[in-house]
Amino acid sequence: MSTIAENLQAVVDRIGAAATQAGRRADEVQLLAVSKTFGPEAVLAAVRAGQSRFGENYLQEALDKIVALAGQGIEWHFIGPVQSNKTRPIAENFAWVHSVERLKIAQRLSEQRPAALGPLNICLQVNVSGEQTKSGCAPAELPELARAVAALPGVRLRGLMAIPEPAADEEQQRVPFRQLRALYDALRADGLDLDTLSMGMSGDMDAAIKEGATIVRVGSAIFGARTYKQT
Ligand SMILES: *Cc1c(COP(=O)(O)O)cnc(C)c1O
Secondary structure: OOOHHHHHHHHHHHHHHHHHHOOOOHHHOEEEEEOOOOOHHHHHHHHHOOOOEEEEOOHHHHHHHHHHOOOOOOEEEEOOOOOHHHHHHHHHHOOEEEEEOOHHHHHHHHHHOOHHHOOEEEEEEEOOOOOOOOOOEOHHHHHHHHHHHHOOOOEEEEEEEOOOOOOOOHHHHHHHHHHHHHHHHHHHHOOOOOOEEEOOOOOOHHHHHHOOOOEEEEOHHHHOOOOOOOO
């Protein structure tokens, strides 16, 4: 079995290759290592291999790791569903939230963000492919939501995020990413100051990078397969 350091290097190389193919620079694409279900020792192995940005989905699990790894210089991103009664610890402990889909959540994060930390970086999650089961705001609601969130003082709207359904090949994978990119371009053309497209995971990061991803969120390709056990 390969080590976390080897996996991380392979992912970094894969990002570089996809960026080159797309005529982009590798440093236009940031790697967010998704460490959900893996313990602090796995995160530390990635930190020692040079990774500094980590994404977490489950609040309590994330807070345990944030405490255990304090002082390691890690930038923590919350990428899971945000419940309205859990916004305060998110506002107090993370640098970014990728998964905001309602104004009420953004308002709470803005109010609860400690001033000393500076604005919380926010992406709006969009349900590009219109799946019933998936979270994210509808594309038609996005312009109004984006304008309202951009006006909040305690958060900084950075861009958009999506989690499309898995698709068989790269051409199909690119379709929803292209749609998210078009929504992003439209908001920018409308005057919103955005710089982030958070899209692409282990199985589809190459397609996402070719459609303009600026952050890819990669878990299993770095840490291995996840086993979900409730503790
Ligand atoms: C788990 C997760 C990822 C990483 O998925 P992999 O397929 O393991 O790379 C990325 N984004 C979100 C929102 C996730 O929940």
